[in-house]
Each structure stands twice: as structure tokens, then as C-alpha cells.
Amino acid sequence: MARRRFDESDVKIRPGKGSRPRTKKRPRHDDALFGMVVSKDRGRWGVVLDEEAAKAEPAVVACMRARELGRTPIEVGDRVGVVGDTSGRPGTLARIVILSERSTVLRRTADDTDSYERTVVANAELLLIVTAVADPPPREGFIERGVIAAVAGGLKPVVCLTKTDLADPGEFASRLTDLDVPVLAVGTGDGLDDLKKLIAGRVSALIGHSGVGKSTLVNRLVPDAHRETGDVSAMGKGRHTSTQAVALRLPEGGWVIDTPGIRSLGLAHVSEDDVIGAFEEIDEATERCPRGCGHLGPPADPECELDRLTGADARRADAVRGLLTALRSKEHWED
Numbered sequence: 001m002a003r004r005r006f007d008e009s010d011v012k013i014r015p016g017k018g019s020r021p022r023t024k025k026r027p028r029h030d031d032a033l034f035g036m037v038v039s040k041d042r043g044r045w046g047v048v049l050d051e052e053a054a055k056a057e058p059a060v061v062a063c064m065r066a067r068e069l070g071r072t073p074i075e076v077g078d079r080v081g082v083v084g085d086t087s088g089r090p091g092t093l094a095r096i097v098i099l100s101e102r103s104t105v106l107r108r109t110a111d112d113t114d115s116y117e118r119t120v121v122a123n124a125e126l127l128l129i130v131t132a133v134a135d136p137p138p139r140e141g142f143i144e145r146g147v148i149a150a151v152a153g154g155l156k157p158v159v160c161l162t163k164t165d166l167a168d169p170g171e172f173a174s175r176l177t178d179l180d181v182p183v184l185a186v187g188t189g190d191g192l193d194d195l196k197k198l199i200a201g202r203v204s205a206l207i208g209h210s211g212v213g214k215s216t217l218v219n220r221l222v223p224d225a226h227r228e229t230g231d232v233s234a235m236g237k238g239r240h241t242s243t244q245a246v247a248l249r250l251p252e253g254g255w256v257i258d259t260p261g262i263r264s265l266g267l268a269h270v271s272e273d274d275v276i277g278a279f280e281e282i283d284e285a286t287e288r289c290p291r292g293c294g295h296l297g298p299p300a301d302p303e304c305e306l307d308r309l310t311g312a313d314a315r316r317a318d319a320v321r322g323l324l325t326a327l328r329s330k331e332h333w334e335d
Contacts, residue, residue, distance in 0.1 A: 048061070
């Protein structure tokens with residue numbers, strides 16, 4: 001029997017899943033509902049939609065990140081567009097399909113030599129830098145770094161002093177006056193009216209070492225928050241009680257974002273221009289400095305224009321020089 005010969009015309013190819021031409025066009029998601037990310041945990045995000053934000057107990061929509069966003073980082077405070085089941089009922093899951101441009105970003109690195117930036121919070125107006133005046137003792141360097149991170153990210157820094165029943169906060173507060181940064185006593189024996197007026201209707205983030213009373217402050221601002229609090233160990237180090245950032249709605253309106261206690265606040269991502277540019281009168285003065293001026297004054301910079309400033313501007317220049325010195329140092333502050 002003669003054998004039949006086969007050629008390529010006899011070969012039939014079964015279309016596979018990958019045979020469909022790929023397109024770069026992405027859906028516009030005109031039906032997306034917008035809101036704010038209030039929690040993040042292991043590939044799931046909690047979002048409060050704008051229509052719920054004004055309620056005393058807003059519904060939180062559980063969301064996953066849409067495949068089209070890839071590995072785009074989404075942080076607490078981000079404005080996002082959501083599609084799918086947005087009812088917020090238990091067991092439902094929506095998709096985050098749009099990440100809006102951020103107005104501010106609080107970033108940090110593990111230390112001053114680490115090139116990897118970690119976004120802590122997005123779109124906060126205020127950064128509340130919480131420190132105790134005793135037990136553990138205040139670390140001025142950490143506050144300086146908090147101020148630098150805030151101004152570099154577009155946030156307004158506010159220093160909150162806790163445990164004021166253990167020591168007089170006046171002396172420590174006086175060291176910060178020239179930076180023109182609000183300093184508020186918020187110990188358990190202090191009233192919170194000034195702080196509440198400042199943060200009402202705004203998005204504020206809190207940072208601080210563990211054990212300084214940050215969670216206690218949050219519980220006073222949001223009575224039903226029930227944030228876990230912890231004591232300071234015998235080594236003078238606080239125990240970490242907040243493990244994930246979470247946004248909590250304030251009774252007066254607005255949001256406060258509690259962040260995990262941090263051991264170090266690296267500034268590898270911040271430049272000296274970021275610091276100088278945050279203070280208009282300082283920025284203008286340095287434009288008249290000779291080329292190569294480091295703005296630290298004599299003996300290193302004998303012709304620095306900051307030395308010509310007077311009054312409050314001169315005191316602020318000294319404070320900015322302190323920030324520049326802190327930024328140039330390779331130390332980092334730990335619990």
C-alpha cells in the first residue's frame with residue numbers, strides 16, 4: 001500500500017490562550033467609585049468611599065489590586081478608584097483599578113545609606129511627630145529628622161510631647177521654636193483642644209518611637225479606636241504595639257493615620273535642597289551664596305549669606321543649619 005505524504009498544509013494548529021493579539025489599551029473604568037485607602041494587610045486594602053467618608057461609622061470596602069496595576073505600590077492615604085462589589089458586605093471583594101496622583105508623600109529609608117525608599121503614608125497634610133519628654137527621654141535628632149522628612153514630602157510638621165506628667169516639657173520645646181514648628185503638650189493630663197482644632201477636617205499622620213505614648217494619644221483622639229498600648233521595657237525601649245498603618249476617622253471630621261513604631265528614620269532619599277527649599281527666606285538667601293557654599297557658616301563657609309540674616313530669620317537659619325548637619329551625619333536614632 002502506498003503511503004500518503006504529508007506537507008505543511010496538512011498540519012492544523014490548535015489556537016492557544018496566548019494567540020489573541022495583546023493590546024496596550026486599558027479600560028477607562030468610567031464607573032469607578034473613588035475613596036481613600038484606610039488599611040493595608042497582605043495584599044488586601046480597605047477603602048472608604050467618598051460617599052461614606054462623612055458617616056460616623058463608614059463602611060470599609062475590601063479590595064484587591066487589579067492585575068493591570070501590576071506591582072504599583074498602594075499605601076494608606078492613597079486616593080483610589082474602585083470597581084466591582086463596593087457594598088462592603090462581609091465576604092465581598094472589589095478591585096482597585098485607579099491610583100490618583102499623590103499630593104504629599106512621607107517616605108523613609110532603613111538608614112542613611114539604604115537606597116530603597118519606603119512610603120509610609122500618602123496624601124497627609126500634617127505629620128504629628130510624637131515624642132515623650134521622659135521614659136524614654138526625648139531624642140532631638142529624631143524630631144529633626146521627622147521635620148526634614150515632612151518638609152521634603154510636602155507635609156506640615158507638628159511636634160506632640162507626651163508624658164508631660166513626668167517632666168517639664170518647656171525646656172525641650174524651647175529648642176524647637178526657631179524652626180517655626182508647632183509644639184503641643186498632649187500628655188494624659190493635658191487637654192487636646194489645640195490639637196483637635198489643628199487636625200479637624202484634615203488627614204494627619206503620626207510617627208514616633210514605640211513606647212512614647214502614640215497609641216494612647218490616638219485612643220484619646222478617637223475613643224473607639226482601641227489601639228493597643230504598651231509599656232517601656234527595662235532597656236528603655238518601647239514594645240511595638242502598632243504593626244500596620246491604619247487611618248481612623250476623627251469625631252470632628254478628618255482622619256488620623258496611626259503608623260507602626262519605628263526604630264530609625266533614614267533620610268537617604270532627602271537632599272539638602274529639599275531642606276533649604278522648605279523655608280522661603282532661607283532659600284532666597286542661599287541663592288546669593290558663593291558657588292560651593294555648604295551654608296554651615298564659618299569656618300567652613302565664611303561668606304555664607306545666612307550670616308547676614310537678622311532677628312527671627314537668623315534664628316531660623318541656625319535651626320536649618322542644625323537640620324543640614326543632621327542630614328549630613330551618617331548616624332540614625334534608634335529606640
